[in-house]
Amino acid sequence: MELPTALYVPTDDGFEATALTIGPWDPSSQHAGPPAALMARAVERASGIDGGQTVRLAYDILGPVPVGPMRIGTSVLRPGRRIELIEAVLSGADDRPLMRLTAWRMRVRGDGATPSDALPVPVAAGPEESRAETAGFFTQEVAYHRALDWRFASGSFNAPGPAAAWTRAACNLVEGEPITPLEHLLVMTDAASGISASLDWTTSTFANVDLVVSLHRPPRGAWLGMDARTVHGGTGTAQTFAILFDADGAIGRSAQALFVEPR
Numbered sequence: 122m123e124l125p126t127a128l129y130v131p132t133d134d135g136f137e138a139t140a141l142t143i144g145p146w147d148p149s150s151q152h153a154g155p156p157a158a159l160m161a162r163a164v165e166r167a168s169g170i171d172g173g174q175t176v177r178l179a180y181d182i183l184g185p186v187p188v189g190p191m192r193i194g195t196s197v198l199r200p201g202r203r204i205e206l207i208e209a210v211l212s213g214a215d216d217r218p219l220m221r222l223t224a225w226r227m228r229v230r231g232d233g234a235t236p237s238d239a240l241p242v243p244v245a246a247g248p249e250e251s252r253a254e255t256a257g258f259f260t261q262e263v264a265y266h267r268a269l270d271w272r273f274a275s276g277s278f279n280a281p282g283p284a285a286a287w288t289r290a291a292c293n294l295v296e297g298e299p300i301t302p303l304e305h306l307l308v309m310t311d312a313a314s315g316i317s318a319s320l321d322w323t324t325s326t327f328a329n330v331d332l333v334v335s336l337h338r339p340p341r342g343a344w345l346g347m348d349a350r351t352v353h354g355g356t357g358t359a360q361t362f363a364i365l366f367d368a369d370g371a372i373g374r375s376a377q378a379l380f381v382e383p384r
Contacts, residue, residue, distance in 0.1 A: 127296035128155045135192030143264035150185040152265035158307035160209040167195040180332040240371040244274035248287035258322040284316040285348040302340040313363040317349035329377040336373035
């Protein structure tokens with residue numbers, strides 16, 4: 122099939138989402154991964170720390186993001202030469218805020234500590250040994266699940282329970298720009314609650330209202346992965362936690378709060 126080459130196309134005042142952003146709940150709404158990556162791109166472009174490292178990204182999902190035109194505004198909440206806090210707000214055609222991100226960035230320098238790259242990759246199989254799989258619950262043939270090449274080391278998109286998967290970008294984030302490892306990581310990480318779902322997609326919804334990503338070092342390489350588990354509280358809420366990694370080892374963690382209800 123012919124797929125778009127990017128998740129977003131630049132416009133005069135923002136971006137236009139392509140079909141590769143379509144999420145699993147409503148074909149008119151985006152999966153939260155692509156806009157999360159686009160907001161991370163905006164934060165790094167607004168940074169005053171050249172070559173700095175983004176160490177924490179905290180997203181609030183204020184409402185569904187339509188598949189259509191959108192724009193992102195940024196502001197520096199806490200400027201600094203060594204540490205800074207940047208906010209990005211994504212809005213749709215009506216200028217209503219739909220997602221908000223606050224991101225801490227830090228200056229990179231040697232501090233004498235031993236790097237923790239020795240933290241191992243938390244899965245036994247690498248991407249070449251893992252199982253290729255396509256999610257079966259998307260209602261559109263061309264949607265978010267086609268934006269990444271998925272390889273499962275354990276678990277499955279299409280069966281309940283914890284799962285660990287490797288991904289490789291199958292498109293760019295913005296047309297005409299190579300996708301960066303951090304952008305790839307954000308496109309992927311919001312799907313942690315999807316690969317580790319423990320409820321039936323046809324009878325329940327379990328959309329997340331936030332996403333928090335904490336990194337002790339930047340991601341690198343073409344293949345990135347996550348080892349995810351969803352825990353239900355029995356009260357209509359759940360939490361998804363994931364270890365994030367690349368081919369060299371663990372790089373950080375993510376967390377999502379889910380609102381659970383029958384379809």
